[in-house]
Amino acid sequence: MKYVDVYNKASNRLKEAGVPEYQLDARLLLESVCQTDYNTLLVHGDRTVTQEEEKKYNEFIDKRCLRIPLAYIVGHQEFMGIDFKVNENVLVPNQDTETLAEEALRELSDGMRFMDLCTGSGCIALSILNYTNDTSCVMTDISDKAIEVATSNSISLGFAERARIIKTDLFPKDNIEKFDMIVSNPPYIRTDVIDTLPPEVKSGEPYIALNGGDDGLIFYRRIIDNAGKWLYKSGWLLMEIGYDQGEAVSKLMNNAGYHDVEVIKDLGDNDRVVRGCLY
Template sequence: MNYAASYSFGKEQLITAHVPDAPLEARLLLEHVCHTTHHDLLAHGDRILSPEEEAHYRFLLQKRANRIPLSYLTGTAEFMGLPFQVNSSVLIPRADTEILVEEAIPLLTTGTRFLDLCTGSGCIALSLLHFCKGTSAVATDLSPDALQVARANAERLGLQARISFLCCNLFPAHREERFPLIVSNPPYIRTEVIPTLEAEVKDHEPMQALDGGGDGLHFYR
């Protein structure tokens, strides 16, 4: 099957499965499998997929039809224009969280050391370090698996020397250090609301990063 026909097949598969943004996601999965860009669909639609590429594409289409999030299938998500590794151990970065980063940037000056609670993939802390030169950070998370992802992202972005990761419940234990700025995107969804969320969220993203307790305010207490 050639590239254009593969895209048409994938698009129809995801439309039939009622996947949101099916045409876009079918294209992104195809580009991920074939290591191509949107240009290839337009200019090289007659390119023949290898048997391995075709099998892998069909495999990912089935996973996406079963509502596994696109970012978990490709292993990456963009945040603040930066590429972040993600897997099912961490929440997928959301565009609306970029507002938090944008608001924090003017508050950070050279030499500032800040704290990021519930760091997950590290997208908030690492974005701030990327855009605020001369700053450093401490990032905490209760999940060792999430911290493994965050460390990998720090290395990928060349920021590992400016950030320390600690596995703990919110604030670092036995540390007297004071931070002029604390940032966080904590769990805030009420427990009773979780079952009403999209399948991609409630069935696949880490519950620990979503569930904010009975009133959504457990973290703040």
């Protein structure tokens, strides 16, 4: 069967299933199966798709019709120009979250140490390591399966010696260490909002990584209340937030003694990161 015909058939199936970007997803899944690129569809649409390729592609399309996130189907997702392994046990790295990594890079100097809470796939911490020299980090997560993903990414990207990964509920349980920075993308969606999210999120991504409690702020309170013990004086705390949480999280940080508290917007002009420096 011709490449373009296989693509068109799959695109129509995804459209009928209600997949928002059905044409893009059909193309990306076909490229993943056939190891091709966008140019193939434009210029080489008459390329023959083998029976084996078509079978695998149809399996991928079946999963996407069930609204399984595309990244989980192909097993990886790009973040900060780096390819990360992902599965259903971690959040899909999101372009908006790159704002957090970029802000961290503004304040981190070579040789500094930082901690990444709720690390998930490890995309934030490992991206920071990738774009700095001689930095090191501690990455934490409460999920065994998330720890497996982060560990795999750490090893495959060559950062195993610079990253220590710990299973714990936010902060390590051992002796308190000092860090120059703490970053986190914690669960921040209100419990009552989760059911209103797209199927890819509410059913596809791990609930434990989404649920921020009744007001969405439970993890911010816990982090802000404890981060000061782990930060050097003038150390930075940076956290991703929901679009409507800037004022509330800023107030929590100001009340806890942070200065230069600032809300940073993402490329979509939504509040995305709150940052502050410890007195």
